[in-house]
Amino acid sequence: MKISILSIGNEILKGTIVNSNTAIIGKEFLKLGITPSFQATVNDDKNDIIGILNYITSISDVIIITGGLGPTTDDLTVKTIADFFNLKLYKDNSVVENIRKRLQHRAIDKAKDVIVSKQNLKQAYVPEGCEVLQNANGTAPGIFIKVDNKRIFLLPGPPFEMKPMLIEKVIPEINSCIKEKIYFEILTTVGIGESDLQAKIDKISGENKDIEFAYRAIPGTCELTIYGKNKNTVQNEADKIRKILGLSVLNKMFNNLIEEVAYYLNKRRLSLSTAESCTGGMIASKITDLPGVSNFFKGGAVVYSNELKTNLLGVKPETLDKFGAVSQECAEEMINGLCKNLKSETGIAITGIAGPDGGTDDKPVGLVYIAVKVTDKLIVKKIIFSGNRNIIRIRTVYSALDILRRMLIEN
Amino acid sequence: MKISILSIGNEILKGTIVNSNTAIIGKEFLKLGITPSFQATVNDDKNDIIGILNYITSISDVIIITGGLGPTTDDLTVKTIADFFNLKLYKDNSVVENIRKRLQHRAIDKAKDVIVSKQNLKQAYVPEGCEVLQNANGTAPGIFIKVDNKRIFLLPGPPFEMKPMLIEKVIPEINSCIKEKIYFEILTTVGIGESDLQAKIDKISGENKDIEFAYRAIPGTCELTIYGKNKNTVQNEADKIRKILGLSVLNKMFNNLIEEVAYYLNKRRLSLSTAESCTGGMIASKITDLPGVSNFFKGGAVVYSNELKTNLLGVKPETLDKFGAVSQECAEEMINGLCKNLKSETGIAITGIAGPDGGTDDKPVGLVYIAVKVTDKLIVKKIIFSGNRNIIRIRTVYSALDILRRMLIEN
Numbered sequence: 001m002k003i004s005i006l007s008i009g010n011e012i013l014k015g016t017i018v019n020s021n022t023a024i025i026g027k028e029f030l031k032l033g034i035t036p037s038f039q040a041t042v043n044d045d046k047n048d049i050i051g052i053l054n055y056i057t058s059i060s061d062v063i064i065i066t067g068g069l070g071p072t073t074d075d076l077t078v079k080t081i082a083d084f085f086n087l088k089l090y091k092d093n094s095v096v097e098n099i100r101k102r103l104q105h106r107a108i109d110k111a112k113d114v115i116v117s118k119q120n121l122k123q124a125y126v127p128e129g130c131e132v133l134q135n136a137n138g139t140a141p142g143i144f145i146k147v148d149n150k151r152i153f154l155l156p157g158p159p160f161e162m163k164p165m166l167i168e169k170v171i172p173e174i175n176s177c178i179k180e181k182i183y184f185e186i187l188t189t190v191g192i193g194e195s196d197l198q199a200k201i202d203k204i205s206g207e208n209k210d211i212e213f214a215y216r217a218i219p220g221t222c223e224l225t226i227y228g229k230n231k232n233t234v235q236n237e238a239d240k241i242r243k244i245l246g247l248s249v250l251n252k253m254f255n256n257l258i259e260e261v262a263y264y265l266n267k268r269r270l271s272l273s274t275a276e277s278c279t280g281g282m283i284a285s286k287i288t289d290l291p292g293v294s295n296f297f298k299g300g301a302v303v304y305s306n307e308l309k310t311n312l313l314g315v316k317p318e319t320l321d322k323f324g325a326v327s328q329e330c331a332e333e334m335i336n337g338l339c340k341n342l343k344s345e346t347g348i349a350i351t352g353i354a355g356p357d358g359g360t361d362d363k364p365v366g367l368v369y370i371a372v373k374v375t376d377k378l379i380v381k382k383i384i385f386s387g388n389r390n391i392i393r394i395r396t397v398y399s400a401l402d403i404l405r406r407m408l409i410e411n
Numbered sequence: 412m413k414i415s416i417l418s419i420g421n422e423i424l425k426g427t428i429v430n431s432n433t434a435i436i437g438k439e440f441l442k443l444g445i446t447p448s449f450q451a452t453v454n455d456d457k458n459d460i461i462g463i464l465n466y467i468t469s470i471s472d473v474i475i476i477t478g479g480l481g482p483t484t485d486d487l488t489v490k491t492i493a494d495f496f497n498l499k500l501y502k503d504n505s506v507v508e509n510i511r512k513r514l515q516h517r518a519i520d521k522a523k524d525v526i527v528s529k530q531n532l533k534q535a536y537v538p539e540g541c542e543v544l545q546n547a548n549g550t551a552p553g554i555f556i557k558v559d560n561k562r563i564f565l566l567p568g569p570p571f572e573m574k575p576m577l578i579e580k581v582i583p584e585i586n587s588c589i590k591e592k593i594y595f596e597i598l599t600t601v602g603i604g605e606s607d608l609q610a611k612i613d614k615i616s617g618e619n620k621d622i623e624f625a626y627r628a629i630p631g632t633c634e635l636t637i638y639g640k641n642k643n644t645v646q647n648e649a650d651k652i653r654k655i656l657g658l659s660v661l662n663k664m665f666n667n668l669i670e671e672v673a674y675y676l677n678k679r680r681l682s683l684s685t686a687e688s689c690t691g692g693m694i695a696s697k698i699t700d701l702p703g704v705s706n707f708f709k710g711g712a713v714v715y716s717n718e719l720k721t722n723l724l725g726v727k728p729e730t731l732d733k734f735g736a737v738s739q740e741c742a743e744e745m746i747n748g749l750c751k752n753l754k755s756e757t758g759i760a761i762t763g764i765a766g767p768d769g770g771t772d773d774k775p776v777g778l779v780y781i782a783v784k785v786t787d788k789l790i791v792k793k794i795i796f797s798g799n800r801n802i803i804r805i806r807t808v809y810s811a812l813d814i815l816r817r818m819l820i821e822n
Contacts, residue, residue, distance in 0.1 A: 010446065013446050013447045013448065014625055015433070015438035018429055018434045019434075022423065023426040023429045026424050030425055030427075035424050037459060039424060039451065042449055043448060045448075051466075055466045280698065280699025281685075281693065281694070281695030281699065282692065282699075283692070284687075288691025288692065289800075289801070297716075299723075302695040302699075302710040302711045303710045304695075305705065305708075305710055308753065311752075312723070
């Protein structure tokens, strides 16, 4: 089965938005073990759309078209596509009703009936014989057409409108046509780079021709998808990899590092606080991305200046003078002062040089001391990270959270 | 002049990476006032590449091909494209030398001469008659071919390798072919949503048919590009818009909000610190994204728990009892305690409900108090933000920094 994606919209070609829909669609199909073989982007222009439709219909069984369904006069997609397949448009009353509901929901004065404008009404015209996919998050309906032995899906452009239709309609429809079912399992790894992970997986599973792998690097973590035609084979291989990689794989129960850290802190009823110099609040910010952390997270100090390292954490001026702010000694005083002053049972303290300036031969840009305390256990790690300021800071955040996670699991 | 982009690589179609190159290319062309009319993505497969080349050559004067130039056996792009245009490949010695240098640079033992592998040597084969674009950041050379009255650029896939070649070679080459030069000016706005901005611009400049606009929303800010064929017209319109929008437009000198805030704090030799509850360190983290802020930024407190609001900032327990943590009174005590305890001349304090839980009828999710102090001037703003937890937090960060910026400029 050949799948193509057609993205319609001037914004993508102008570079004002990044085409994230293609990645979203690709990832969902990967779970079925299929990869789209073609993707194209054209402006919302009749001739451009017809041109690429001629090509795309010649190479595809399934065509997923995103964008071009808005209410403005520029949006010619539905009419052009219906004409291309010789389908007439009709006004669908269920769509009119959905549009009215959506507009009413958005209205400032909810008691007053909204009027559906002529522009919006245009969105209710759909090709005859199609299946309408109602839009829970916008006014443009999705459209599913079976024509000339092909399946064609028209989906709205905004990802939060597109994705629900993709998952609820497109993926099940395609899944039902796949003769050979593909099984998959996803492992999220942490503390191991993508190329190192690939090398390890090659060594563990390189001989197994019944499974395939896909890698997706996300800052600080890597998502490994294992897929194959036999459920048990995939399952067994996943278990084997999980066992060998050990703590480098997040527990299945959790979507990310913070969720796993939160689980253990809550389970053990331990409080957490943070003291950050070069990361300047990024760790605290990352932890509080997750709702509900007030159960264990007290907060902390951003001690960018030496003055605050002393004032808030009690780091001795002599220590700063003798060893400098970026030192094992300072990191230790920071974590001990933090846990003591804030009455916290666990803590993370960071001091380092994120650059681009401030590095020396002895203490280069990228040098970071990560101190983590869990009750009476204390670890201070010295790491030299590579990358620019932003990458050094991000790597520090994930390394620190991973050290805490491992200490919580192991102790 | 019709410009098309061809992206080659399985990772984009698998969804493991987002196609950011298309956006980078689109944005650079927008500065010349041109928009690519077509973009396609194919796997690194000979037949797929030939299929789309047949289509793309029929509609384009300029073709920019990215990706597929790596050293692995999968990368068939150069050979396939050379065959398509009936060009022979030859080994280019300047490329061999560049590859050797790059590998030497990456080697662990820099004293020992590296051996250029057969795989890497493959990258030195380029089509006859082409211009080689040396790669300062990788081993794959860029290639520029003029054939059949078309300009074809082959650029490496990684954005940091692609972008320098785009800016140094592709853009000047295309610019020199443009008969009618386009002028542009970019305004960065803050504190005004994209659709409100569009409505305002329509009102200010809707009648002016000699200029066009492009909008790009970036969290908290919006980038407005004004372009037209006459330099004075563009300049005058930009000045007019700048004047009407006033403080909603960042000063030309700065790339972002933090840079402008940093400029005024440095100029006036004022220190800054932060106290964050629901934003949990995001403001401090945003400020420290910019290098060199230690001149004015002391750091601050992440006071996620009420205990720390009292312990670090001296918020009275009675205030928390009587008015709650999310109140005008608490915000005022937070900012006053912050500036006093940390001996800071300016400060930002945040308390709010980012959700999804914790909202009540009186104090809904999205309610945030932003307190900003500049020497003896204090402002506390109550705002109810819409959106999910992440969006509420981001909007709070930018609003707070914008309030500080306006106070620094106005006072």
